[in-house]
Amino acid sequence: MKTLDQIAAELQGYDPQALSASDVLAFLGKLVQPVEATLALPLFEALGRVLAEDVVAPFDVPPHDNSAMDGYAFRGQELSLGAPLTLQMIGTALAGQAWQGSIATGQCIKIMTGAVMPPGLDTVVPQEFVSSQGDRITLPAGLLKPGDNRRLRGEDLAHGKPALLKGELLTPARLGLAASLGLATLTCFRPLRVAYFSTGDEILSLGQAPREGAVYDSNRYTVFGMLSSMGCQVIDMGVVRDEPAALEAAFLQAAALADAIITSGGVSVGEADHTRTMMKKLGDVAFWRIAMRPGRPMAVGRIRSGCTAPDLQDLQEKYAPTATYTRLYSYENSSKQSIEHVEKNAILFGLPGNPVAVMVTFLAFVRPALLQMMGATAPAQPLLKARSLEAIRKKPGRTEYQRGWVSTAADGSLQVKTTGNQGSGVLSSMAQANGLMVLHHAQGNLAVGDEVDVLMFDGVI
């Protein structure tokens, strides 16, 4: 395991005071490792998990040539250009019930969609194209070529070939594919356990009475939502007071329980913030200033678990890797205080406090790193191109993320406009957005009609 200094030494021009977004991604890519443990999950529980091994097709899908239409199956070689074809219908093939018999020249069988094509027959005419009289059907000239409306054995998946690959996220289509191979379970990486807490003495939990100068904890819910959408198990630790003993206990417990710890607040240089000091004391942590907006301060590293986890074993059982649904544990309500020693590290993402800065740094940096930890090999979310409906001032030398609404223009192309006040604490414009416009590091001002990259929220959060 490389120390943060070793990782930094491998990156050209690493400057913790002025990191570009791409430097951040490169650093995190070297910092995190995929989890090792795997588990066999029934398909219903495998949705959203990451496949831990290749799936090789144990047979051809479909297993036989079969009909793609309800119609009549016959020999394609009987089609002759320029003349209608009349055939005698001598039987019926139903889906799941193969037709047994032999067919002479000039004959056909009625066949249903999905029914096995009898040997020698290779072409199907859909029933709506024929005229019939008694047991005779006639199809018009020039309608078909040999092989039409037949699905070939193995055309979906070929026996012995990989059908799904290690590292793929199990989407609904991939679950269906696994089912078509008769697989009742899939070997997946265990879900990632991510602990989250908010810091700051001005932060109120829901249910607490409002008081002057205090704000309700919104980060708890945005982070919960983003982690849950990724299929992570969220260990919700609520608000931790800005006080060394409380922070130390929270970090040690989080490190013992979780693969990653996300905090918000207290990473900029503020007088009453003990968060930075505690991160430094308990781990190998770098404090960055990122050339981005919103965002900027961020702490990253590893926190060593020590002890003071309230009834750790109990908690670990509760978050056992077999759990497939998000479970919450409120640190605030914990009363047990038994001590146990556990040696492990958890990756720390110390995010800034401002609500939109939290979401943007999560989407830009934390999400890709967590996907890597989940064992996912999917390339980064593709950015769409949309025409900006407004001019935007932008300084080269930092990456800016603007909350936007993407819609379809009258000519069918994509267009985007900002959703209002872009302040880093203004959650309402984030709540109205369906994507983030990404104004890249080197990019300058944007004129009306210029193309801009957009990271769509759909499928992400």
Ligand code: AMP
């Ligand atoms: P900090 O990074 O701690 O200096 O916080 C920056 C700003 O974000 C301050 O205005 C905080 O009140 C606000 N803030 C910090 N944490 C939260 C939170 N969990 N929910 C809502 N606002 C927060």
Ligand code: MG
């Ligand atoms: Mg603070």
